[in-house]
Every structure is written in structure tokens, then in C-alpha cells.
Amino acid sequence: MILDSKIPEGPLAEKWEKHKFNVKLVNPANKRKYDIIVVGTGLAGASAAATFGELGYNVKAFCYQDSPRRAHSIAAQGGINAAKNYQNDGDSVFRLFYDTIKGGDYRAREANVYRLAQVSVNIIDQCVAQGVPFAREYGGLLANRSFGGAQVSRTFYARGQTGQQLLLGAYSALNRQIAYGKVKMYPRTEMLDLVMVDGKARGIVTRNLITGKVESHSAHAVVLATGGYGNVFFLSTNAMGSNTTAAWRAHRRGALFANPCYTQIHPTCIPVSGSHQSKLTLMSESLRNDGRVWVPKTIELAKKLQTGELRASDIAEADRDYYLERKYPAFGNLVPRDVASRNAKLVCDEGRGVGASGLAVYLDFADAIKREGLNAISAKYGNLFDMYAKITDENPYESPMRIYPAVHYTMGGLWVDYNLMTNLPGLYATGECNFSDHGANRLGASALMQGLADGYFVIPYTIGDYLAQMPSDKVSTDHPAFKEAEQNVQAITNKLLSINGTRTVDDFHKALGQIMWDYCGMARNAEGLKFAKQEIRKLRAEFWRDVKVIGVNEELNMTLEKAHRVADFLELGELMVDDALNRNESCGGHFREESQTPENEALRDDENYAYVAAWEYAGEGNEPILHKEELKFENVKLTQRSYK
Amino acid sequence: MAGNNPNAKLMNLTLKVWRQKNMNTPGQLVTYPVKNISPDMSFLEMLDVVNEELLVKNEDPIAFDHDCREGICGMCSLFINGRAHGPERGTTTCQLHMRSFRDGDTITIEPWRAAAFPVYKDLIVDRAAFDRIQQAGGYVSVNTGGVPDANEIPIPKTIADKAFDAATCIGCGACVAACKNASAMLFVSAKVSQLAMLPQGKVERKTRVENMVAQMDIEGFGACSNTGACAAECPVGISLENIAFMNREYLTAKATSENVA
Numbered sequence: 001m002i003l004d005s006k007i008p009e010g011p012l013a014e015k016w017e018k019h020k021f022n023v024k025l026v027n028p029a030n031k032r033k034y035d036i037i038v039v040g041t042g043l044a045g046a047s048a049a050a051t052f053g054e055l056g057y058n059v060k061a062f063c064y065q066d067s068p069r070r071a072h073s074i075a076a077q078g079g080i081n082a083a084k085n086y087q088n089d090g091d092s093v094f095r096l097f098y099d100t101i102k103g104g105d106y107r108a109r110e111a112n113v114y115r116l117a118q119v120s121v122n123i124i125d126q127c128v129a130q131g132v133p134f135a136r137e138y139g140g141l142l143a144n145r146s147f148g149g150a151q152v153s154r155t156f157y158a159r160g161q162t163g164q165q166l167l168l169g170a171y172s173a174l175n176r177q178i179a180y181g182k183v184k185m186y187p188r189t190e191m192l193d194l195v196m197v198d199g200k201a202r203g204i205v206t207r208n209l210i211t212g213k214v215e216s217h218s219a220h221a222v223v224l225a226t227g228g229y230g231n232v233f234f235l236s237t238n239a240m241g242s243n244t245t246a247a248w249r250a251h252r253r254g255a256l257f258a259n260p261c262y263t264q265i266h267p268t269c270i271p272v273s274g275s276h277q278s279k280l281t282l283m284s285e286s287l288r289n290d291g292r293v294w295v296p297k298t299i300e301l302a303k304k305l306q307t308g309e310l311r312a313s314d315i316a317e318a319d320r321d322y323y324l325e326r327k328y329p330a331f332g333n334l335v336p337r338d339v340a341s342r343n344a345k346l347v348c349d350e351g352r353g354v355g356a357s358g359l360a361v362y363l364d365f366a367d368a369i370k371r372e373g374l375n376a377i378s379a380k381y382g383n384l385f386d387m388y389a390k391i392t393d394e395n396p397y398e399s400p401m402r403i404y405p406a407v408h409y410t411m412g413g414l415w416v417d418y419n420l421m422t423n424l425p426g427l428y429a430t431g432e433c434n435f436s437d438h439g440a441n442r443l444g445a446s447a448l449m450q451g452l453a454d455g456y457f458v459i460p461y462t463i464g465d466y467l468a469q470m471p472s473d474k475v476s477t478d479h480p481a482f483k484e485a486e487q488n489v490q491a492i493t494n495k496l497l498s499i500n501g502t503r504t505v506d507d508f509h510k511a512l513g514q515i516m517w518d519y520c521g522m523a524r525n526a527e528g529l530k531f532a533k534q535e536i537r538k539l540r541a542e543f544w545r546d547v548k549v550i551g552v553n554e555e556l557n558m559t560l561e562k563a564h565r566v567a568d569f570l571e572l573g574e575l576m577v578d579d580a581l582n583r584n585e586s587c588g589g590h591f592r593e594e595s596q597t598p599e600n601e602a603l604r605d606d607e608n609y610a611y612v613a614a615w616e617y618a619g620e621g622n623e624p625i626l627h628k629e630e631l632k633f634e635n636v637k638l639t640q641r642s643y644k
Numbered sequence: 645m646a647g648n649n650p651n652a653k654l655m656n657l658t659l660k661v662w663r664q665k666n667m668n669t670p671g672q673l674v675t676y677p678v679k680n681i682s683p684d685m686s687f688l689e690m691l692d693v694v695n696e697e698l699l700v701k702n703e704d705p706i707a708f709d710h711d712c713r714e715g716i717c718g719m720c721s722l723f724i725n726g727r728a729h730g731p732e733r734g735t736t737t738c739q740l741h742m743r744s745f746r747d748g749d750t751i752t753i754e755p756w757r758a759a760a761f762p763v764y765k766d767l768i769v770d771r772a773a774f775d776r777i778q779q780a781g782g783y784v785s786v787n788t789g790g791v792p793d794a795n796e797i798p799i800p801k802t803i804a805d806k807a808f809d810a811a812t813c814i815g816c817g818a819c820v821a822a823c824k825n826a827s828a829m830l831f832v833s834a835k836v837s838q839l840a841m842l843p844q845g846k847v848e849r850k851t852r853v854e855n856m857v858a859q860m861d862i863e864g865f866g867a868c869s870n871t872g873a874c875a876a877e878c879p880v881g882i883s884l885e886n887i888a889f890m891n892r893e894y895l896t897a898k899a900t901s902e903n904v905a
Contacts, residue, residue, distance in 0.1 A: 067775050278713065
């Protein structure tokens with residue numbers, strides 16, 4: 001298989017404009033003859049579904065939540081990047097492009113990232129026109145703040161709830177199309193299989209989560225906007241229901257899965273408090289604008305903090321190690337996420353961590369409160385401070401927050417070309433569900449940017465190019481391919497319900513998460529990865545022998561829902577380990593202990609690994625097949641990333 | 645320093661939980677004793693523990709809605725000891741922690757109770773009525789593209805902040821559950837106010853309020869009698885002012901109506 005990224009010819013800055021002119025168009029009267037399925041209603045899905053509806057296509061949109069407004073994009077806190085240069089501080093499309101390529105440790109496609117930076121400015125205009133209440137200055141114009149990995153202020157925000165406000169904007173646009181009858185919405189519905197007819201994606205099979213009814217839906221194209229797979233670790237900042245099932249079942253039908261080992265461990269999360277923990281809560285990266293990260297200089301002092309003998313305020317200034325400011329004077333506390341996370345792990349591994357478990361560092365606002373006053377800090381971060389207090393029962397205005405890295409975002413995902421189409425004709429992937437724009441590490445405030453760029457401004461053009469070249473004839477859901485997929489779904493469900501074993505789904509999920517965190521987490525090595533592969537295989541075999549799923553299919557059965565999802569995580573986990581083992585270099589969020597600089601920074605191997613690893617499913621029990629897409633860099637020079 | 649305290653005292657509790665097989669079967673409160681609950685657990689983590697124990701005994705786990713567990717998605721929806729989202733102010737059920745309860749407590753857990761929110765199963769209700777109200781007019785009619793530069797629409801900071809406060813509604817339905825009339829006025833008024841305050845939303849302000857209120861009535865939500873229970877129980881602090889604002893919007897729109905009958 002040859003992977004054709006379909007990147008247009010010509011200079012970087014002109015590729016997208018030219019491509020938009022070259023793509024074929026579906027004339028307005030013909031658009032109503034085409035049906036498009038969109039799975040997932042987060043930023044990438046809701047924006048695409050709404051825009052397709054506005055253009056005149058017939059859209060069916062699906063989400064597992066009870067309303068499209070609850071997709072997990074809603075939880076994004078800090079902001080959204082755009083190269084508006086409203087602050088006159090030297091920002092430009094090229095600078096946003098450059099920062100994103102560099103932040104991704106040179107493992108993303110230049111053309112995609114440049115396009116992302118170009119359309120970023122349109123996103124802000126669109127959202128403001130929808131009535132999204134971004135933060136403003138007293139003059140009435142939009143406010144900005146800075147985020148990790150950048151030296152300009154280009155992040156637009158709505159207090160600590162930017163994702164919520166952007167999603168509600170997209171949700172409102174989607175609602176308008178639902179009211180017009182252009183979008184038919186299917187909430188509480190989960191996609192469980194992809195249907196291929198004559199080599200093209202022509203529909204999906206879903207399960208109604210209230211009645212259990214398995215149904216087929218036919219269309220001319222299918223868009224997956226189903227988010228990331230961070231819940232493979234069990235504990236992550238993802239929502240409880242976030243899962244890989246739609247993407248994974250498409251993978252089993254032939255869609256390539258790219259760079260699955262690229263996971264982002266976010267540096268500022270509330271630490272684990274006990275074995276009952278069901279998820280981890282992020283504290284926005286924006287806090288690093290004003291918070292200073294530190295641990296005590298000595299293990300002795302750290303021990304006393306761990307036992308509660310000393311409190312943070314007892315540690316003298318001279319005994320504190322503001323290690324990010326010390327090691328990276330140019331970026332300080334605003335180094336990219338992978339660098340901040342790895343350094344937190346390093347100081348904790350040295351024994352200098354704080355909190356009862358010793359697995360935490362301080363994020364201290366005392367200086368900022370002294371400088372700007374309590375009210376100013378509260379205005380900026382009030383909701384985050386409140387959330388922290390609710391969860392930990394500690395007051396962050398008085399004592400520093402305790403934070404530790406947690407799984408947050410997955411840069412890997414379904415392989416797509418420049419048009420966001422997977423290798424399967426008619427199957428698209430957008431937002432976190434695809435692999436395309438963040439390389440090996442995503443910068444803060446770039447996920448919202450990518451989701452909305454894909455949905456509002458990229459796929460509405462590129463999908464037209466595909467549809468214009470196919471007849472508008474519909475495929476009946478009586479087609480054998482639909483019947484086969486329905487039977488496949490039913491067979492998996494029946495198998496899960498018939499095992500009647502002794503271990504719960506959550507129990508398996510936790511065990512998988514522990515393996516992934518220990519061996520495929522913040523630091524990885526060949527020996528550990530090989531061990532993890534065997535452990536995952538054993539666990540998967542045990543799952544299919546001993547999992548306990550009770551009840552029936554024809555009811556609201558949350559255990560069955562989870563069982564489908566965990567079954568897929570158990571396969572994806574192994575592929576992540578395979579990918580991590582194959583990539584014998586460190587880059588961004590993927591840190592191979594065998595490949596580091598003398599200062600413990602990630603050391604890339606551009607000669608051997610400047611490629612996208614796209615994996616093909618080879619059937620149950622067979623090793624996946626690796627396909628490589630070489631990455632060409634014509635506009636940036638590959639350098640060792642430095643934030644010093 | 646509870647979050648930091650490995651010696652926090654574990655609690656034993658008695659739960660009385662609404663169990664209902666489906667929409668067509670009557671439900672009832674069922675009692676479950678639970679042991680060794682850490683005060684650092686969230687309320688939903690406590691229910692996770694109960695459900696794992698039920699599963700091991702081959703009993704159907706308690707169905708409840710939840711997703712982000714960060715207090716923002718609005719999916720969780722429990723009526724705890726007679727209060728929407730439990731005893732803490734400004735807190736969703738997922739952010740409620742067991743340290744808000746005491747060893748030996750009996751905790752009653754029910755679904756939202758409202759004719760417009762029928763029970764699907766146990767503690768899960770159907771809130772699609774909220775979506776339909778938003779579909780009736782909770783948007784600014786702009787298509788993707790063809791919009792002016794964002795800074796061409798300057799908005800005074802005070803207005804932007806007020807609009808933001810209204811826009812933070814998470815659509816959980818606590819306002820309806822808390823109201824003796826099961827009124828959705830706080831929910832509807834939050835969106836009406838947000839958009840009517842902003843220049844982008846002013847163009848359609850009349851039709852919007854008329855259509856959204858009409859849909860609210862069709863869905864069977866009750867009338868507002870200004871008790872303020874909704875705002876008192878709202879986990880994100882949506883202000884009662886929004887209802888007054890909407891009433892003004894509605895009257896103005898009706899007085900000069902160009903829209904609905």
C-alpha cells in the first residue's frame with residue numbers, strides 16, 4: 001500500500017488556496033441528493049455537521065451522550081490559538097505554523113499545519129459572530145493570553161471555560177440545522193461498525209443505548225469525529241464515556257491507525273488520591289502564566305512535606321527549586337507540555353515530590369497574588385481554583401496547588417490525507433480522532449483550533465471534491481454488507497453477554513490502564529514494552545474468557561456499553577505498545593529512555609524516524625503491518641528542540 | 645488536608661436509591677448498606693463502588709448519567725436528600741465529595757422529577773426537551789464563513805462578562821428539578837439573555853424569545869412563580885435576573901410581535 005498524502009504542489013503559503021480552487025464542487029441543487037454521516041458532536045463533529053447542513057447536504061449526526069452539547073470538547077479550559085496578531089507582538093500565520101511544527105517535535109506534516117494556522121483566524125471571527133462570549137478588554141476588543149510553547153499572546157479564551165463556550169457555539173449552529181431539518185440528530189447512540197460497499201465507506205451500524213436496538217444507516221460519506229483514546233489508560237482527563245470504539249472498528253475494517261504511541265501527558269492535573277479514583281482532573285495550562293512550579297531542593301525536606309510534618313509555606317525561598325525556571329530560562333514555566341511533564345516525573349523520581357504519595361509538585365500562586373492582588377487572580381482563574389478546592393479540600397489561594405502529570409490527549413489517530421480522508425474512500429476523520437496536525441506533541445490551546453478548523457473550514461471543501469465524483473444513488477440498508485455488519489455487532493454483543501465470568505469490565509480496564517501507564521506512559525523502553533505486549537495479550541485472553549457482563553442487549557445496559565469499549569481498548573493498547581517499540585527515538589510525548597540527550601531531553605532520530613507510522617490491521621492474532629509516510633520538511637529546519 | 649490524608653476515617657452509609665426498570669414500569673426506593681467509603685471519594689465514585697459490588701452479586705447496577713466528572717458537561721443529574729446535586733451550593737453531583745456526609749448517614753438518591761423529563765431507567769431521565777427548546781431559537785443565524793473580523797464587533801467588557809455569566813449554563817436540569825412547578829424558566833432565560841445582550845444576537849431577539857418560550861410550553865414545563873429555588877440550586881450560579889430579563893424581552897416581543905401567534 002502506498003500512502004499518498006495528496007499534499008498539493010506549490011509554495012507552502014499557496015497550497016490551500018490553490019487546492020480550494022482545484023477541488024470539484026457539488027452544485028447547490030445537487031447537494032440535497034447526498035447524505036453524510038457524522039459520528040461525534042464535539043467541536044470537530046458539531047461544526048462539520050452544522051456546516052454540511054448549511055451547505056445543503058443531508059446529515060445524520062450521532063453521539064453517545066444524551067445531548068450533542070455534552071461532548072468532551074466542553075471540558076477544554078484554557079483557550080484557542082489564532083494568528084490574529086491583535087496584540088501586535090510579532091505573531092503571524094508563519095509563526096503559529098512554526099511554533100506548532102516545532103512544538104510537535106517535527107513529526108507533523110508541514111502543509112496541514114500551515115493550513116491550520118491560516119484558517120485559525122477565521123475560527124475566531126466565526127465564533128464571535130455566533131455570540132461566543134470571549135474575554136474582552138475594557139475597550140471592547142478581544143483579550144489574549146499566552147500559552148506553553150509560544151512567546152506571543154495568541155490565545156483567545158472565555159475564562160477557564162473556553163471549550164464550553166466554543167462547543168455551545170457549534171451546538172447552536174447544529175441546532176439551527178436540526179430545526180431546519182437538514183441534520184437529523186441521534187443522541188444516546190453508539191457506532192459499533194463501519195459498512196464498506198464496493199470499497200467505499202457507505203454507512204455505519206449503531207446501537208441505541210436506551211433500547212439496545214441495532215440499526216443500519218446508509219450515506220455517501222462517513223465522518224468520524226469521535227475524539228481521542230486516552231481512556232486506554234483508564235485514568236485520564238477524558239470523560240468517562242470517551243472511547244476508541246468507532247475509530248477502532250473502522251481500523252478493523254481497513255482504516256490505518258497512525259502514530260498510536262503519541263500520547264500527551266498533561267503536566268498540571270490534580271494527583272491521584274486513592275484506588276477509588278475514576279478519572280483525573282486537569283488544571284488548565286493557563287495557570288502556568290502566573291503559577292510557579294517548584295519542589296524542595298532536598299529529599300529530606302520533601303519527606304517532611306510528604307508526611308505532613310512541614311507545609312509548603314514552611315519551606316524557605318532558598319530551599320525551593322523552581323526547576324523549570326532554572327532549566328529553561330527563556331520559556332520558564334511555559335515550556336511545552338511534554339517537557340513540563342517529564343521534568344515533574346524526574347524530580348519525583350529523585351524523591352523530591354510532595355503530597356502524601358510523593359507524586360506531586362507545587363504550582364504556587366503566592367507571588368502572583370502579591371503582584372496582582374487576590375481579585376485579579378480570582379478573575380482569571382476563579383473557577384479553576386474553586387474546582388481544585390472542591391476536589392482536594394485545600395484552598396489554593398492560601399497554599400500552593402499540588403499537581404502531577406496525567407494522560408490528556410492523543411496525537412495519534414486514524415491516518416488521513418490532506419483532505420482528511422482515511423485510506424478508505426469516503427471515510428473521513430477530524431479533530432482528535434485523526435493524527436494529522438500535532439506531530440508528537442500538541443501545544444496548549446491547539447486542540448480547539450484543530451477541531452474547529454477541520455469542521456468549519458477544511459472538510460466542507462474537501463468532502464465536496466469526493467462527492468462530486470460519485471453518483472448520488474443510495475445504497476439500501478438491506479444490502480448484504482449492512483446485514484453482515486449488523487450480524488458482526490450482534491455477535492460481539494452475544495459473546496460478551498454469554499461469557500458470564502467473574503471479573504468486572506472496570507476491573508479489566510483498570511488492569512490495562514496500569515500496564516499502559518507503567519510501560520507505555522511518560523517514559524518507555526524496549527524491555528518494558530515487550531513485557532507490556534505479553535501482559536496485554538494475557539489480559540485480553542482473560543477478558544474474553546472471564547469478563548462479567550450481565551443483563552440483555554434490549555435494554556439500557558451500561559455494563560454492556562463499557563464492555564464493547566474496553567474490548568477495543570484491549571486491542572488498541574497492544575498496537576500502542578507495538579508503535580512505541582518500533583519508534584526507537586524520543587520525540588515529543590514519546591520518550592524512549594534509550595534515546596535522550598545528556599540533559600535528559602528527548603533525542604530525535606531524524607535519519608531513521610522522520611515518518612508517520614500508519615498501521616494496518618491484519619486480523620485477529622496477527623501482527624499489524626507497518627506503512628510509512630515520509631515527512632518532508634522544506635520550510636523549517638529540523639533542530640534539537642530547545643526552550644532554554 | 646483531606647486530599648492528602650491517608651488516615652481519613654472511612655464511613656458506613658445507608659443508601660435509598662430509586663430503581664426503575666424502564667419508562668413503562670413503576671419504580672421504588674431500594675435500600676443498600678455501603679461500607680468503607682473514603683471521604684475523598686466523589687459521590688459518583690461512591691456509586692461506582694456500589695455498582696461493582698452489585699455486579700459481583702449478579703445484580704443490575706444502578707444506572708445514572710455522568711460523563712466529564714468535572715462539573716461542566718451537565719450530564720450528571722441526581723436528586724440527593726431532596727436537593728438537586730446534593731447539599732453543597734454551586735456544585736454538580738460529580739464534584740460533590742463524600743466529605744460532605746457523615747458516618748452513619750442515610751442518603752436518598754432520586755432522579756430529576758418533572759413531567760417533561762420522563763425516567764428512562766433508575767436515575768436516568770430524558771432531557772431532550774431542553775435540546776428542542778434550543779433548536780427553537782437558541783442561536784444566531786449565521787452560516788460558516790462570510791462573517792466580519794472578530795474585532796469589528798466591539799462589545800463593552802461589562803456586557804461581555806454578563807453575557808458570559810448567562811452562557812455558562814450547563815443544561816443539567818437542576819433548575820427544573822428544584823422548582824415545585826418544574827419550570828424551565830432559568831434554563832431558557834439564560835440563553836435568551838446571553839444572546840439578547842450581545843450585538844450579534846439583537847437582530848433576532850424578538851423571534852428568539854417568542855419561539856423558545858412557545859417550545860418550553862409545548863414541552864410541558866410548569867409556570868414560574870418566582871420562588872428562586874432554581875437559582876439557589878443552580879450548580880453554576882445562573883442568576884435569577886435572567887428570568888426578569890427574559891420576561892421583559894418576551895413582553896416587548898409580544899407587544900410588537902412580527903412572529904408567532
